[in-house]
Amino acid sequence: MAHESSSAIYTAAGANLAIAAAKFVGAFLTGSSAMLAEGVHSLVDTANQILLLIGLKRAKRPADTRHPFGYGREVYFYAFIVALFIFLGGGAFAIYEGIHKIHYPEAPADAVIWGRTIPGVWVNLGILAFALAAESYSCLVAIRAFWKEKGGRPPITAIRRSKDPALFTVLVEDVAALLGLVVAFAGVVLAHVLDMPVLDGWSSIGIGLILVGMAIFLMIETHGLLIGEAADPELVSDIHAAMRAEPGVGHVNAVLTQHLGPSDILVNVSLDMDDDMRAGEIETLVTRLETTLKRRHPTVTRVFIEVQSRQQAVAMPA
Numbered sequence: 001m002a003h004e005s006s007s008a009i010y011t012a013a014g015a016n017l018a019i020a021a022a023k024f025v026g027a028f029l030t031g032s033s034a035m036l037a038e039g040v041h042s043l044v045d046t047a048n049q050i051l052l053l054i055g056l057k058r059a060k061r062p063a064d065t066r067h068p069f070g071y072g073r074e075v076y077f078y079a080f081i082v083a084l085f086i087f088l089g090g091g092a093f094a095i096y097e098g099i100h101k102i103h104y105p106e107a108p109a110d111a112v113i114w115g116r117t118i119p120g121v122w123v124n125l126g127i128l129a130f131a132l133a134a135e136s137y138s139c140l141v142a143i144r145a146f147w148k149e150k151g152g153r154p155p156i157t158a159i160r161r162s163k164d165p166a167l168f169t170v171l172v173e174d175v176a177a178l179l180g181l182v183v184a185f186a187g188v189v190l191a192h193v194l195d196m197p198v199l200d201g202w203s204s205i206g207i208g209l210i211l212v213g214m215a216i217f218l219m220i221e222t223h224g225l226l227i228g229e230a231a232d233p234e235l236v237s238d239i240h241a242a243m244r245a246e247p248g249v250g251h252v253n254a255v256l257t258q259h260l261g262p263s264d265i266l267v268n269v270s271l272d273m274d275d276d277m278r279a280g281e282i283e284t285l286v287t288r289l290e291t292t293l294k295r296r297h298p299t300v301t302r303v304f305i306e307v308q309s310r311q312q313a314v315a316m317p318a
Helices: 004-030 033-059 073-101 121-149 153-161 163-192 198-225 234-243 279-296 310-315
Strands: 111-113 116-118 248-262 264-273 300-307
Touching: 004 033, 004 121, 033 073, 033 121, 033 163, 033 198, 033 300, 073 163, 073 198, 111 121, 116 121, 116 163, 121 163, 153 163, 163 198, 234 248, 234 264, 234 279, 248 310, 279 300
Parallel strands: 264 300
Antiparallel strands: 111 116, 248 264
16 A cells, blocks of 8 residues: 555645646736645645655664564654644645735736736636646546545545555645635636635635645544554454454453554454463464464554453453
């Protein structure tokens, strides 16, 4: 899944960098507040994709004495920082710029390009059309990568259960970008048709609210991963079934799982073994169970099996 994440991120970063440059040129030539807000949005998105790539790279570092379980959660940390960037760098700025433009509305200035005067509204619409095309392609790449991961689950459920924040962050960013472009497009058109420049400011506020909403959603999702989330219920149920199917296992006291990274799951199991089993037989059984779990689920990288009586497990504090 890391390959799909990286491909989607590289595509999004390239598209956003080109889009940001075009939007800033349009904002400079016409003075459009919505275009400026959209330019900052695309620039923030480009920085976000760079941060996600840094997180993916740092997460691949091998375990050491200071971090015996590796650095897989680095990608969760950087994804959370990305959500903050969207909230502060994109959403808050767009709202501020929109409020400023509402108080001081101005019609888009005409642009002089290669000696020809072009109405500002057409400059903005042309840049927005280019941005829509580039962002749609980036979003399509992210959707294809996400569709491979989600399986038969509904999209929202898949995002809530996904342990790869790099992938769903890019997808959410692209969706937010497309919604923002639609709002900007509507603001530019309506401001021109109705001769109400103030609508340019309101569209900037609309873009900001979209970004703030997406940022809050991402912060909630990445926060859960950052502090530690269990594996999917289906995987936990399969571990239960695999343990119960082994001769010699009297009772499965507990199955505790935690994602240390998108493809790095820690499993801690408490088992009540048959009392007549010898130490050597228990060792063989534990080794077989660990091998079975890792073979059936490649994302399970660490397995700890604790042997204790059922009564002892119940009596121990949670």
